[in-house]
Amino acid sequence: MSSPLLLDVVAKAHEMLTVGTVVVLVFTLVVTYVTSTFLQLLIRQARSPLRHLNGPQSQSFFMGNLQEMHDQENNNLIARWEQQYGNTFVYRGFIGGCRLMTTDPVAIAHIMGRAYEYPKPDFLRESLSSMAAGNEGLLTVEGEDHRRQLRDIWYDISSSPHPHLSSDDHRFRHSPSDPFAGKQKDTSSGHTTSILLKPFSAFVSSKVPASRQTDKGLELPRHSSDLDEPPASAPRTPSPDTPALTKVDVLPWLARATLDVIGEAGFGYYFDSLPAAMQGAGHENELARAFGTIFNSARKFRVITILQAWFPILLRFRTNNATMQEAQDTMRRIGLALIEERQAKFVAEKAAADHKRSAIGDEQVVEGRDLLSVLIRSNISSIPSQRLTLNETLCQISTFLSAGHETVSSALTWTLYALARAPHVQNKLREQLRALPTTAFNAATPLPPPLFYAIFRNPYIDAVVREALRLHAPVTATMRVAAQDDIVPVSRPFCDRYGRKRDGIRLRRGDIITIPLQAMNRSTEVWGEDAAEFRPERWEGIGDDEEGQTSGVRQGRGQRGQGPPGLWGNIMTFGNGNPIIGNRACIGFRFAINEMKIFLAVLVRDLEFSIDPSIEVEKKINVVTRPCVKSEPDMGNQMPLYIRPIPP
Numbered sequence: 217m218s219s220p221l222l223l224d225v226v227a228k229a230h231e232m233l234t235v236g237t238v239v240v241l242v243f244t245l246v247v248t249y250v251t252s253t254f255l256q257l258l259i260r261q262a263r264s265p266l267r268h269l270n271g272p273q274s275q276s277f278f279m280g281n282l283q284e285m286h287d288q289e290n291n292n293l294i295a296r297w298e299q300q301y302g303n304t305f306v307y308r309g310f311i312g313g314c315r316l317m318t319t320d321p322v323a324i325a326h327i328m329g330r331a332y333e334y335p336k337p338d339f340l341r342e343s344l345s346s347m348a349a350g351n352e353g354l355l356t357v358e359g360e361d362h363r364r365q366l367r368d369i370w371y372d373i374s375s376s377p378h379p380h381l382s383s384d385d386h387r388f389r390h391s392p393s394d395p396f397a398g399k400q401k402d403t404s405s406g407h408t409t410s411i412l413l414k415p416f417s418a419f420v421s422s423k424v425p426a427s428r429q430t431d432k433g434l435e436l437p438r439h440s441s442d443l444d445e446p447p448a449s450a451p452r453t454p455s456p457d458t459p460a461l462t463k464v465d466v467l468p469w470l471a472r473a474t475l476d477v478i479g480e481a482g483f484g485y486y487f488d489s490l491p492a493a494m495q496g497a498g499h500e501n502e503l504a505r506a507f508g509t510i511f512n513s514a515r516k517f518r519v520i521t522i523l524q525a526w527f528p529i530l531l532r533f534r535t536n537n538a539t540m541q542e543a544q545d546t547m548r549r550i551g552l553a554l555i556e557e558r559q560a561k562f563v564a565e566k567a568a569a570d571h572k573r574s575a576i577g578d579e580q581v582v583e584g585r586d587l588l589s590v591l592i593r594s595n596i597s598s599i600p601s602q603r604l605t606l607n608e609t610l611c612q613i614s615t616f617l618s619a620g621h622e623t624v625s626s627a628l629t630w631t632l633y634a635l636a637r638a639p640h641v642q643n644k645l646r647e648q649l650r651a652l653p654t655t656a657f658n659a660a661t662p663l664p665p666p667l668f669y670a671i672f673r674n675p676y677i678d679a680v681v682r683e684a685l686r687l688h689a690p691v692t693a694t695m696r697v698a699a700q701d702d703i704v705p706v707s708r709p710f711c712d713r714y715g716r717k718r719d720g721i722r723l724r725r726g727d728i729i730t731i732p733l734q735a736m737n738r739s740t741e742v743w744g745e746d747a748a749e750f751r752p753e754r755w756e757g758i759g760d761d762e763e764g765q766t767s768g769v770r771q772g773r774g775q776r777g778q779g780p781p782g783l784w785g786n787i788m789t790f791g792n793g794n795p796i797i798g799n800r801a802c803i804g805f806r807f808a809i810n811e812m813k814i815f816l817a818v819l820v821r822d823l824e825f826s827i828d829p830s831i832e833v834e835k836k837i838n839v840v841t842r843p844c845v846k847s848e849p850d851m852g853n854q855m856p857l858y859i860r861p862i863p864p
């Protein structure tokens with residue numbers, strides 16, 4: 217054998233050995249990683265005191281009860297389990313891991329009141345971070361970072377006697393008592409302060425573009441995914457002398473409208489996603505499209521989603537990675553543009569101020585109280601420990617954009633659904649709205665401040681919003697993990713799986729807890745036998761006390777003898793407790809409530825919403841609860857309602 221040939225053979229053998237070795241090494245590493253993760257899980261499970269609690273049978277070795285849980289909104293699951301096992305029990309998660317489920321108000325107050333001892337589990341943070349374009353925003357950070365961010369954002373916004381979300385926008389403020397003190401919006405930009413939804417306003421003001429008007433009314437795309445296609449035809453016209461009924465999928469329109477509102481009110485930015493969509497195919501606003509991608513991405517329960525939670529390496533192989541990445545890049549790009557634009561404005565303002573004032577810190581110049589000003593003030597703070605990094609600022613922007621619009625659009629969608637299913641409530645609400653001190657709502661002119669006051673303070677509008685938020689909480693449940701061993705107090709003893717009475721829930725570090733926000737809102741023990749009914753009258757004659765809790769709600773077993781827990785109105789919809797004392801709860805709740813009231817006032821006054829009684833609408837959970845028509849699963853999220861203008 218010649219020596220070059222020998223060398224060639226040796227080189228080949230070496231190459232094969234190297235490739236083979238690498239393959240074996242990688243395989244061994246993967247097997248070790250998977251086995252050790254499984255083992256850790258099994259050991260943790262075997263040591264968790266939760267294994268002694270009562271609870272439903274696991275349905276599958278790998279997935280436990282997770283499939284049932286995913287569909288919990290449609291099968292009254294938690295109430296059934298509660299009836300069977302009491303208000304404190306366990307269900308099974310991945311490979312049979314016990315997860316605590318409790319509706320005990322004292323236990324909930326204990327857990328949710330200790331934000332840093334009970335952080336969000338990593339897999340929840342991972343799932344939330346997709347909508348916040350990263351995990352450095354308020355919704356996903358933990359510990360000291362959360363404390364610092366909350367201090368910067370919440371305290372800054374709430375330190376003003378009349379804090380509001382935009383320095384130059386008088387529409388939405390935190391203080392319900394005097395929401396209009398301060399500046400009026402400058403309308404010279406050509407943007408109107410009216411938030412009348414343009415597609416709906418068409419019915420009210422007949423200002424429908426001629427090209428889109430038909431004898432059946434205004435034709436609108438049915439679903440966000442249909443936007444590239446010609447709009448669907450309206451299904452029917454009942455009779456020539458009654459106003460046309462038009463079928464509209466209200467979900468994407470409300471999503472666009474609420475995106476426009478948070479953009480303008482929170483960041484002084486005009487997404488104009490409603491007018492863009494009105495122009496038809498191909499004109500959808502890119503950010504609205506990006507949010508559509510993110511919130512539609514996990515519609516179905518998939519085993520891979522659960523596996524990804526435990527084996528994050530699998531996230532790299534997501535099928536929709538490229539689309540999600542594109543959506544997140546869009547958020548990031550728009551966020552950066554917002555920051556740059558506002559920073560430039562502040563630099564110019566500072567230069568002007570420098571002429572007048574000699575020694576002044578940068579951050580003092582940024583005087584606006586809108587969210588963006590608050591974020592940028594923190595970003596340029598001269599005290600490093602208080603500074604928000606650029607990445608944090610960006611994540612904060614997408615957090616507020618998504619937390620601030622998807623939740624409200626879900627809430628409004630379900631409110632219209634509830635009103636469509638309860639015409640007597642809708643009629644009563646309309647009567648109240650028509651009695652308000654105004655002659656017309658009109659898309660082109662701002663609502664006058666006295667009308668805002670009247671809307672915010674109207675008891676029936678308030679009752680409708682409370683009842684809709686109680687019965688249709690956009691966030692069904694949240695989760696926490698015990699960061700250390702603990703014994704959680706309960707309001708009354710419960711039985712474990714051996715029938716022994718327990719007066720506390722023992723937790724071991726790493727145990728996972730589900731807080732069933734929606735199930736608590738529907739507890740018959742607190743709300744009575746008609747808890748599942750949409751009945752705004754239950755709120756009549758009761759209002760908020762100074763802490764936002766509702767006096768007059770049936771006394772539950774809440775903390776220290778108060779009513780049931782909840783940040784607002786004794787419902788769990790916005791989480792529990794007060795962010796000021798270290799709880800994690802919604803910091804946009806006032807904004808959301810006020811926004812809902814105005815939308816409802818504008819929409820319901822002159823439009824009637826009804827629903828085809830033959831369709832069954834189901835709830836699908838994808839961070840927020842979105843509707844699907846049971847018989848049309850392939851249509852994805854939708855809420856088809858009939859709309860008809862009501863003559864004055």
Ligand code: HEM
Pocket residue numbers: 354355356366615616619620621623624627689690691694695788789790791795800801802803804805807808
């Ligand atoms: C009906 C509308 C809304 C609902 C039902 C809602 C619900 C919630 C819930 C349940 C949480 C707590 C999640 C947890 O701790 O696990 C939360 C947190 C949060 N919400 Fe809302 N929200 C709404 C509107 C808004 C709005 C309009 C904004 C902003 C303008 C907002 C901003 C936030 C932020 C930043 C957090 C994270 C707070 C923290 O962890 O410290 N939300 N929301």
